[in-house]
Amino acid sequence: NDTSKLPMLQFKLSVPSGNENVKVNSVKLTASGSADDASAISAVRLILDSNGNGLYDIGETVLAGPSTYSADNGILTMILGTPRTISIGNSENWLVVYNLSGTASFGQTLAVSIDSNTAISAVGATSGFTFTPSGAPVAGNTKTISDISANVTSGIAPLQVEFASQFGTGGTVVQYEWDFDYDGVTFRPDFVSNLTGDANFTYEMAGTYTARLRVTYADGTVIEREITIIVSPRSDAPTIIEVFPSATIGPAPLTVTFTITAEPGIGKIEAYFWDFDGDEVIDFTSTTTNT
Structure with a gap:
């Protein structure tokens, strides 16, 4: 606004x-x-x-x-x-x-x-x-006109987004919480403040994200709002050729080693990010090895 x-x-x-x-x-x-x-x-x-x-x-x-x-x-x-x-x-x-x-x-x-x-x-x-x-x-x-906004809602990764909240201040709001990649089920706050609903976040990977704001007032009222962010891959982004697991089946607990083959595109691959259970949360990051 x-x-x-x-x-x-x-x-x-x-x-x-x-x-x-x-x-x-x-x-x-x-x-x-x-x-x-x-x-x-x-x-x-x-x-x-x-x-x-x-x-x-x-x-x-x-x-x-x-x-x-x-x-x-x-x-x-x-x-x-x-x-x-x-x-x-x-x-x-x-x-x-x-x-x-x-x-x-x-x-x-x-x-x-x-x-x-x-x-x-x-x-x-x-x-x-x-x-x-x-x-x-x-x-x-x-x-x-919305009561939340973002300076950009689409762009190329890495995409830095400045989120803003127009909800009341001056003691009426006791807590602002942002979940920048809300999955539609579980709200996991990435940002919490009792002073401001304005926050910055950088989306490193391509995808369509829902950023969700939760505002809690002094009387206990809770209001939630969402905004969609679309992140496109870079034209020179690395290409994943194949992922090799050391095992695909076995009794629990099952230890699996994953190895990835990828083309770096222009430049070099700086890091590997692994999400082992598909919940869009990074479980492991490596800057030195593809395993």
């Missing part, structure tokens, strides 16, 4: 061959959703997404803004401080990024779109003739 750098809309601008370089002057945005855009959004920025990952990263260029909506469900023209020239045969990814003020209510929504081709003002860099893009309308994300 008070998130900064919230990506709301990603779109690509391309200049096909056979044209001239194109200069973009402004982009007109149309807001929608049940929250009051004029008060719930403290800043709107237009960002050049230089690495195309859909996030506003440190060092990326602010093309326009910060600006604000003057009315709920309003129209905002983002005028570029310096017109952006896109060369023939090239394309760029742009982002619309919101800062939220924290005034929206739980369950309210925010959305933004580029409703028509004429919403993007562009001219030929040499001729000055008006260019009308194609591809509109383009709809962005619908943000539902």
Whole structure:
């Protein structure tokens, strides 16, 4: 609800061959959703997404803004401080990024779109003739205001996530607990605090995770919330070729030695993590041997 750098809309601008370089002057945005855009959004920025990952990263260029909506469900023209020239045969990814003020209510929504081709003002860099893009309308994300949030909900391993809680403080909450890889059955807190529900966690391995927050109030009330985190493998991640167990059957207690064969990809394998009972909890880690 008070998130900064919230990506709301990603779109690509391309200049096909056979044209001239194109200069973009402004982009007109149309807001929608049940929250009051004029008060719930403290800043709107237009960002050049230089690495195309859909996030506003440190060092990326602010093309326009910060600006604000003057009315709920309003129209905002983002005028570029310096017109952006896109060369023939090239394309760029742009982002619309919101800062939220924290005034929206739980369950309210925010959305933004580029409703028509004429919403993007562009001219030929040499001729000055008006260019009308194609591809509109383009709809962005619908943000539902929650009482927990994460600065990122997807990315490549290792993925560092900053979790935040908007639940009451000042004595009303006696304990915050986070289970960052909740299995849907047993709540195992990885983070416990009586001061804050804000916490950081790094997901080292690819997978789909449920992060679950449990908040306990002074009167005994317990509230739980969840958020899904999707972690993708690195393109240069090691590939497991085969796992060799020394035994697959035998009387208890059964001692088994596991040996793994893996291709390191780019670089080298730094560590081996073993989960012997499939409960998604690491039981053994080795940085020196594959056994």
